[in-house]
Amino acid sequence: MTGSPLADAALFGILGLLVGSFLNVVIHRLPKMMERQWAAECAQYGQDAGLLPEASGAAQPPSAEAFNLWTPRSRCPSCGHGVRWHENIPVLSWLALRGRCSACKARIGLRYPLVELATGALFYFCAQRWGMSAETLLWSGFCAALLSLALIDWDTTLLPDDITLPLLWAGLLGSLLGWTAVPLADAVLGAAAGYLSLWSVYWAFRLATGKEGMGYGDFKLFAALGAWFGWQALVPIILLASVIGAVVGIAMKLSSSLREGKYVPFGPFLAGGGLAALLWGPQRIMQAVLSVFGLA
Structure with a gap:
């Protein structure tokens, strides 16, 4: 807290930008995580029902790379370039890179900075309305959840x-x-x-x-x-x-x-x-x- 309501709201808006960057990960990865889980459950059901052979010994496939909201690190979907920390600063990195991958120059969608800006603006609004309080944290979480759900459903028809x-x-x-x-x-x-x-x-x-x-x-x-x-x-x-x-x-x-x-x-x-x-x-x-x- 800075003692100034406007400055506190601005700080919370910056927090919203950072959360918005994470929401981009959630929007992209959570549906894929669900699909992997469903595939694993279907395969297990098929094995339990005797519809699929059980993998064993040398025939067992190698374990897949861990995939969740934290692993692996963000990378370019076109060339696999790992996103460095200075390329992952909300909004500013997108502007500095002119909306393109630093390695292969593939286009980075405008939606990424827009999600960050929208989250920052909503967090700022909540802090302006409720100050630095539990209510602000609660309603900011509400906004983050709705933004994620809206875009996941638009992309995949999943909620x-x-x-x-x-x-x-x-x-x-x-x-x-x-x-x-x-x-x-x-x-x-x-x-x-x-x-x-x-x-x-x-x-x-x-x-x-x-x-x-x-x-x-x-x-x-x-x-x-x-x-x-x-x-x-x-x-x-x-x-x-x-x-x-x-x-x-x-x-x-x-x-x-x-x-x-x-x-x-x-x-x-x-x-x-x-x-x-x-x-x-x-x-x-x-x-x-x-x-x-x-x-x-």
Whole structure:
């Protein structure tokens, strides 16, 4: 702490830049870690069921390189160049390298510094609002989780339990400890209503069409948002997510940029609704959505 609220918020914003750099690793590696785990479980199931031969002796393949959020060190996907510490400074390294690998000059996506900047800005906002407090740490974690979930879902249509479930429990515990200004009863009802509402929509759509309109990760994410903001915020958040999701989906369809399967993941828009609820509040979101339809 520096004694100055503005300076404290700036320091927290710098922390956010560093966390944003780590979020880029999470967004890239966590889905791959999940896929490796699923492959290992399928192989083990096949061996247990007698569908696959068990590897033994000389026929056993060499152990794969450790792969998690910490190992191996970051490297260029094009040439394998290991990223040195001075090439991994948030935003500044990307600018100094002009968005290219120092070894092979392959392009480094603009999304990397944008994630770092967004995380830094959100951390700064939380510190400005709550000061150097437990609430700031809690809500900064909320922002980091939603950014990660939004981009992972956009890339892979996965919403990992490793993030959604801790996010849900953190919202309930934050309410219990008085760090979210949401009474515990409202948080519990919000979590239950968030999950059951999308679960009901999922099954209604599936029974009517025989297709799956969303995944179970969406239920868990909406439940988490209900825990953080209370059941009263669920309608504004889902309305905003639906309107923006519909606009983006229509735009992508008209531009022929829909991915294979003609779907748009809903998680990024739910996450965006959650961040909007943090920044502007559920009531202002509701007014904005209603004004779009001329009802405000």
